[in-house]
Amino acid sequence: MPPIIDPEKCKGCGTCAQICPVQVFRFHRAEEKTPRPVFGEECWHCNCCVEDCPAGAIRLRVPVPYMMVHVDADTLKPARSRHDGN
Amino acid sequence: MMEIKNVYEADVLVVGGGVAGLMAAIAAAEKGARVLVAEKADSRRSGSGAAGNDHFRCYIPECHGPDVERIVYEVLHFSQVGQCHDPHLTRVFLRRSEEIVRKWESWGIPMRPTGQWEFTGHAYPGRVRSGLKYDGKKQKAVMTSEAKKRGVTILNHMPVIELLKKDGRMAGAVALDVSAEEPSLCVIAAPSVILGTGCTTRLYNNMATPGWMFNLAYCPSNAGGGIAQAWRIGAKLVNLEMTSRHAGPKYFQRCGKGTWIGVLRYPDGEPLGPFVDKPDRACGDITSDVWNSSFTDVMKNGRGPAYMDCSGLTPEDYDYMMWGMDSEGLKGMLNYMDEAGIDPRRHAVEFMQYEPFLIGKGLEIDEHGRCSVPGLYAAGDMVGNFRADIGGAAVFGWIAGEYAGSHIGENAAFSDEVVCALPHVAEVRVLCEKIMNRVGGCPWKEGNLAVQQIMTDYAPSGPHTARSANLLNAGLKYLGDLRQTLLSSMSATCSHTLMRALETLDLVDVGEALMHAALERRETRPPHNRADFTFTNPMLGELFLTVRKEEGNIVKEWRKKDNSR
Incomplete structure (x- = not known):
């Protein structure tokens, strides 16, 4: 579940857990080195944690249903001319 | 037992550290008030302006x-x-x-x-x-720093869960400390309370990705808290039945449709609207602002889907658009597009209309930001008789803070002992304890989904759907039943899930208030469509509908719009 923290890069500063607008993370500073994204389903994908992480240790994985459906822009033309290969 | 961990006193309590709340706090502090901001997350990155605008x-x-x-x-x-x-x-x-x-x-x-x-x-x-x-990428950090410079106290991870009123005026609020896994409560005694809790999301079924209720254009933490809490203490709400629907990329809900520089086109290449036929940096394509239902309409009429086509952009305008998206806080979406190989210079992205929510509908305010309960103010997206998004939140937040800060004596403060002893404080504490102590009950998510299904079916928002007295009365019955079910069965395991459970109860209240208003508006005025009153009544065009609670009764009143200069 998003977001994903790279434990190798994470310095354990807790910035992500502090600033997340939807409070996806839990971080017990005394017991763990890296915050845990325990409420991953509540991620807003706002990217704030990615941007504020001083170690660049976080990336977002966007869930598959969020697929941004799209077409090649040059197919936006009348069906006949597409058929003609133009 | 859930403790009352701390008691705070302030001249002005600001609920929500978003754009409106921080501006209110700064202005009130400049007038010499002792200001406290109670923020659900962290004011440097919270609310719909968290990532930028x-x-x-x-x-x-x-x-x-x-x-x-x-x-x-x-x-x-x-x-x-x-x-x-x-x-x-x-x-x-x-x-x-x-x-x-x-x-x-x-x-x-x-x-x-x-x-x-x-x-x-x-x-x-x-x-x-x-x-x-x-x-606006750094706007929240900047405003937070300006507030601190002026001596404002910001309590992060401290959502207000109940407003306190005594003798007909504001006395303060109860807040939930969610900074630790174990929840605790705080009481804040304050004669002036400025609400800035943003729009109301999570009220209707998610139309982009059913089942993913946090896939939202606006901040999903905004669950109508201020509106519900103000409703419970009898404040006037206005225009609640006039639900809004935002639009943007299909399946990936985001704000910023005005940041795209392209042309909205049908699959045959014809533009949807009459405004632009090639990308125009100055204008964008305003079609979906004006024709709010466009993306739904074209899915129903056989001509859709509709695409945002930016393929004609010059390299300079493309850079300008991408910079604008970064300013708007869309970096997460841009990263996704990069990874998925979606390039707006070559690809046309489908757009859709998202589910109903409340923005610019809610608390009625006057020119100073005052609500109908003495000592209560509101600003930003939760206000019902004015809307101008970021600019509106910033300016009216400032106006409300300035007024509250310079009229500190207008409402005499109650002592913190008096505020802590209010029966309402004990009631909130009992409610929280019950939810926390219950084992194996209904998690908040079930409750939230239940609210959404009732709202979607019984108070639908146009286009191509209609409300009726029968549906709304049934919906009110079902929401009432749901509230009882949730009160007797909802459970939480930590401060975070308790916060969400309380949000769910707030959403039930917002839904009820909305349905009462929708019942009273016996006309069709899109997106409020009535199957039993299909005409638009010009007599109501100059009027606003307000709803409030008074001693358990629902009071619905019509009033003239204020057109004074």
């Missing part, structure tokens, strides 16, 4: 000329935000807007990032433009 509606005389009425007219009649305004408030807002823009600039928020005033996007060819293009 790029349009600030305003009136800058050196660009727009000496007549403010020109911009008033545009906002009221030519913008997507003007539907539910008291025009008097529009004028108050626009007259103060330049001052606030310049304040932001002096604090280091780039309001002229290209070196000059630039009004681009959300605009019509040939008409005056009022959306100032700015770079």
